[in-house]
Amino acid sequence: RKEVEQDPGPFNVPEGATVAFNCTYSNSASQSFFWYRQDCRKEPKLLMSVYSSGNEDGRFTAQLNRASQYISLLIRDSKLSDSATYLCAPTTRFGAGTRLTVKP
Amino acid sequence: EAGVAQSPRYKIIEKRQSVAFWCNPISGHATLYWYQQILGQGPKLLIQFQNNGVVDDSQLPKDRFSAERLKGVDSTLKIQPAKLEDSAVYLCASSPSGNDEQYFGPGTRLTVT
Numbered sequence: 154r155k156e157v158e159q160d161p162g163p164f165n166v167p168e169g170a171t172v173a174f175n176c177t178y179s180n181s182a183s184q185s186f187f188w189y190r191q192d193c194r195k196e197p198k199l200l201m202s203v204y205s206s207g208n209e210d211g212r213f214t215a216q217l218n219r220a221s222q223y224i225s226l227l228i229r230d231s232k233l234s235d236s237a238t239y240l241c242a243p244t245t246r247f248g249a250g251t252r253l254t255v256k257p
Numbered sequence: 258e259a260g261v262a263q264s265p266r267y268k269i270i271e272k273r274q275s276v277a278f279w280c281n282p283i284s285g286h287a288t289l290y291w292y293q294q295i296l297g298q299g300p301k302l303l304i305q306f307q308n309n310g311v312v313d314d315s316q317l318p319k320d321r322f323s324a325e326r327l328k329g330v331d332s333t334l335k336i337q338p339a340k341l342e343d344s345a346v347y348l349c350a351s352s353p354s355g356n357d358e359q360y361f362g363p364g365t366r367l368t369v370t
Binding site for chain 2: 157184185187195196197198199202240244245246247248249250
């Protein structure tokens with residue numbers, strides 16, 4: 154079993170759509186959780202940290218369920234600029250990423 | 258604020274040769290990471306330093322890979338000898354401490370022929 158598993162994707166959605174990504178992790182000792190976005194041939198950049206109480210940053214909402222070892226990311230009102238690969242990262246272990254393409 | 262610097266940006270070598278990568282983290286960041294990212298996969302942690310001590314090197318292929326962080330600032334990652342499967346992007350990242358978000362450098366794209 155992989156340490157971090159993400160929806161394989163790709164996700165192709167129209168502008169304005171709501172899209173959700175899921176991630177599970179195996180290390181129950183993980184202390185911190187993040188979502189990063191990675192554009193093609195670029196380095197990962199932090200999208201948002203994920204807290205147990207859930208947190209929101211504009212159109213983005215992240216949830217963490219420690220008991221189920223599950224992390225989610227919800228993107229509302231998708232924009233063309235949201236097209237990227239989204240990486241789930243419990244501490245220093247990264248998932249393979251889920252690719253999102255938002256189309257006009 | 259200057260970001261994480263890496264060099265070189267690109268490197269092409271033949272198998273069995275050696276190669277070294279350099280990283281300068283964000284000023285004041287105590288934690289430095291080296292990742293390997295193979296095309297189509299997520300970054301894989303190779304080694305994590307806290308100041309100049311190693312926190313996690315469990316996924317570092319120690320028979321061929323080595324890394325050091327002298328004086329707790331800059332770091333170098335070396336591969337000797339390189340194999341075809343080492344072709345990847347090598348990313349350096351830094352964070353204020355071990356549980357904080359990471360800031361990545363632009364990476365070094367290595368091609369082993």
